[in-house]
Amino acid sequence: MTATYAVHGNVAVITLDNPPVNGMGFATRSATMRGLDSAAADAAVQAIVIRGANGLFSGGADIREFGTEKARAEPTLMQLIAAAESSAKPVVAAIQGVCMGGGLELSLGCHYRVVTPDAKVALPEVKLGLIPGAGGTQRLPRAVGAEAALGMIVGGEQVHAALHRESALVDAVIEGDLLAGAVAFARDVAVRLGVKRLRDRSVTPPAADFFAQAREKVAKARGGLAAPQRCIDAVEASISKPFEEGLRYERELFLALMDSTESKAMRHAFFAERAASKIPGVAPDTPVRRVEKVAVIGAGTMGGGIAMSFVNAGIPVVLLEMKQDALDRGLATIRRNYEGAVKRGKMD
Secondary structure: OOEEEEEEOOEEEEEEOOOOOOOOOHHHHHHHHHHHHHHHHOOOOOEEEEEEOOOOOEOOOOHHHOOOHHHHOOOOHHHHHHHHHHOOOOEEEEEOOEEEOHHHHHHHHOOEEEEOOOOEEEOOHHHHOOOOOOOHHHHHHHHHOHHHHHHHHHHOOOEEHHHHOOOOOOOEEOOOOHHHHHHHHHHHHHHHHOOOOHHHOOOOOOOOOHHHHHHHHHHHHHOOOHHHHHHHHHHHHHHHOOHHHHHHHHHHHHHHHHOOHHHHHHHHHHHHHHHHOOOOOOOOOOOOOOOOOEEEEOOOHHHHHHHHHHHHOOOOEEEEOOOHHHHHHHHHHHHHHHHHHHHOOOOO
8 A cells, every 4th residue: 555544533634655755656646546536525524634654745756657657647646736736625735754856746736734843845856857847846936936946946955844934835834743733734724714726826026137047057057957947947937827838838848858868867877876875685684884994095096086985974084005295196186176176165
């Protein structure tokens, strides 16, 4: 089971339960849609809460399904979000841990969002050479404004949801038990106030030169990468186009990027990095030895790079060479590398 359904009095609770990150793959989407249908058909249910198991809401779409039939199988993520958004009964997203990508897009389609104080949200698709493809570029600006939304979408980094408690992204910060708090919120506020949809909000236009400056800044920082520029195009469409037209435009951009060499390469690197961390024949629960100090023999290009990698991980390094001048050259190169990182703003 990848999503469970339960009723707490007059509130239905749908729990995303697809370890390890409650990915929004086909099975999870299907089970969540069945939960929405069950809640709609139950006259005793007055509101719906969607939450995640395993201490988090959702890590987003299951990118292993990208390019497969499962990614296109109904209900698609967009159809699931549309079902939550069009529900006659208020839908509350209860967010804890992380809420990323398609998970955040699902929550933006809900009528209300309640969060724990430490919950983090993100739209990291740009790191895979993509843009959010299920309404994120159109709903997030309606929740937090174009400037803040563009920063999140182009940067792709996690931010604390509670920082946006004054915006339409966060309706309440729940201290203590999230499930109990979300059910109480749904029973009180959501039932009393009914549904409210981000799609019905307008986006206040930023300064006239905001998007031009954003494009210039991104071009300098990201070179010729296409995805960051398409992020800007999509967010600008949230202001210049009606909501449905903006959704269609976002989807066109998403599908074009999905088929691009750039995105395919970045997705390949994503999976390769994770595969490299798994050693064939070594079980995940194998006891590991604590490394407290490392010796690197040779201060050349490779030795210096290895030494920096360990130092960056906080592990002390002893660097050995045959002659003092070779050691001095190696340390000088390391120093230049770090100074360059400081100048580029990569480290303080």
